[in-house]
Amino acid sequence: MYKESIGGRIFVILNTIFITLVIAVTILPFILVVNGSIVSETEFFRTGGVILIPSSFSLDNYRFIFNEGSVLSSFLVSVKRLVIGVPFAMLLTIILAYAMTKKDMPGHGALMVFLIFMMYFDGGMVPRLVLYKDIGLYNSFWVYVLPMGISVFNALLLRNFIQTIPESLSESARLDGASESTILFRIILPLSKPGIATIALFVAVSHWNDWFTGIAYMKQVMGALPMQSYLRKMMTLGQLDLMAMGNMQNMITPPPETLKMASIVATTVPIVIVYPFIQKYFVKGILIGSVKG
């Protein structure tokens, strides 16, 4: 341990204050939104939305949004695309990552050049819309699943992980007569579980957070949109739209601000719950990726 000088001690104190401030600024918007969504209407307007410690409690906002049937249907769309989309993407990504590790495979060099091109060249949103309309993906549930099949970046991360498995394992299996597919499924896959889990989490989070597909490539029927797209629609609704919603449910409409806060919380809770568990895998993943492979 260093013996701290006076200046050193002042530095430590200032530094601690600075970091604490950064944390506070990061977390404060979340606290204000959660608190705004659970206090009574009168408290919200009295405080102008600045509520650090709520003094009243009301679930009116949540009752209202969950009474509107399309939230639950949107939630199910989100879950369904995760359940189908993540295994689909992982299957393709694993195969591609494994092929990338085979440096002596004829065509390997061409494959890498092709992938780099695919990673950085994008046809653009409009040609994509034209394509989806042509092949019947437009306004179909599958538009959430199929286009998210492969991210070259994720495949590169997984390749770097697989490369850490000693080559001698596959070599000796090969000498024992195992075929390349046996080596992939019986040796590489079981040993890559941590890497595969990390990439699966990446894919799951991008599925959950994807709002654009639902807005751009679906007809705007609330119940057919995933949660994030539903929230995007909800954020653009004015007071009159929300009151119309309330009339349909025979309910008094809470203020648009707090309703929107409640929708934000409902959309974000799943991420925040799993976040502490998955955070370290993401950091590990990004670091594997940044070390030159």
Place this chain on the structure above:
Amino acid sequence: MAKKEINGEGGAIQVPTRGLRFRFKRYLPIYLLMIPVMLWFIIFQIAPIYGLQLAFKDYNVMKGVWDSPWNNFAHFKQLFSNYYFSRVLVNTIKISFLRLITSVPMAVIFALLLNEVRNVAFKRVAQTISYLPYFISWVVAGGIFNLMLSPQYGAINAIISFFGGEPIYFLGDPKHFVGTVIVTGIWKTLGWDSIIYIAALSSIDQELYEAAHIDGANRFQRMIYISLPSLMPTIVMLLTLGLAGILSGGFDQIYNMYNPRVYSVGDIIDTYVYRQGFEMGDYAFNTAVGLFKSVVSFILIMSANAFSRRVVKYSMW
């Protein structure tokens, strides 16, 4: 199969590279497995490139993409004389550039200061919380800021009014919009951007710090003269990559935070293409705009990688 004793002697078995025919045969199962992968690329990455011919055509819905007539580059000739295109191009570059020159130094400073924290628990909590905003979508973050910055019932303006100030239309006033976008962008990515610097810092040889300490360097001096120079290659690389992405500007964020009142300063290439293409149905011209962006970005990223490989010995692939 393959359940036999595996010889664990690392690298003991050397197999010389065999003939082409032999390797084709050996990797046949991999080629077969790659068929669905290549099909996916053809359908979802290459087929949209087919749609790019729209950029060179007068699109006619009845005739479809293939049979619409060629128009002799009319859209591209129009690009630079188009008022909106020049406006969104300038806005995009301005926003990306401001974002880059603020977010990189902020992330470096945050990493340097976090690196000085000796209390492990405090450091871990700080890191965990600072990464959190990266994991929420811009729909959520944009929603939060739209509410917090609202002049009517927004928390920030309530605080400003409390201290006697006039409410500020952060997202509705062209004077404040760009600044608000930059600051909220930093809020979302500061912690995540700092990860790569923190990793670089942790790989610095501790003996350097010991030696500097014995020579009488204080904490601050050690940070400036040891930590910061060690980060330079990473900083150069990220700045280069950031410049290569200068035509992006951040569609997700801007689309979820802007409104017609701030189009003059906040409308970027991607938001413009989306609005005109998807909401107005003007496919052909906006395919041309998108193609311009894709091609320029592709050239930039390739040059950036070449530069970064030569100067800091790091390349992305």
